[in-house]
Amino acid sequence: MKIFAHMSNLQQLSQEYLSLKGIKGHWEGGEYTKEVDSFNSRKHQAMKTLAESIAVGSDSKIIYDLFGQPDKIETDTLTFMPGPVVQSTVADTDGPKDLFLEYYWRGRHDFLYFQVDSTTSVVKKVAWYNALE
Template sequence: MSESLKELSAEYARLRSIHGAFSSGAGEERKWVPEVDAFDGKKHQVMQALQKALGKPGTPMQDIVEAMGKPDDLATAESSDQDAANTDQSAGVQMMPGPVIGSESGHDSTTQLPIYAIYFWRGKHDYLWFKSNSETEKVIGSGWHCTLE
């Protein structure tokens, strides 16, 4: 891991531990913390830099876990198109960042689906995702899910 990636990793770990308005635990006061909650705040900037460094196709998922820690969530998708799940809500229930469960797509259960490693920026409200091939465990894409308000 390069020195700059080590620095980003350490800063992300520090920021990830700060509870802001979107990541407060049960019973905790939800307090706005600009460093972690603001658009283009420090946490957002660090996560963007980590995506730029690690989100390239072919990057081993292990490199992402080493730099960013265990993902906040994992999901599979029946489509590599992020917006495909949004086109027909009657087909099933959408999960983040775009998979649909409960659909009758005729998907062969032996087919390996891509896996999304999800890292929360502002809880499930806004997050960074890394899409990987479930067989090679290498990145095939990355992006952001941001709730538009």
């Protein structure tokens, strides 16, 4: 894991993120809420900082420790609506699949995702999808 911030700071930031995760903002059918919906909101900043602390090659347990349960898990491919598809890097389609753990900032409009090897639990990719509307 990258050493981005002291672990206790990450735990505090994780708690803040988890408390904000429970607020339904505009993109999830609720009222517009500045600390959740706006660019660089408290939720957005928490997610960015936490994501920067997770390096490719890390054990995926750190994702669950900091972000809790994903909003969505996809296997093999991650499809953006509208837009690109990220394919699993697993060559054998009959074998284990990569997992894509999605954490919503503003619903499926803008979200953070982690690509994880389902066999080794190693993080293969940390990235954002932003609709840029």
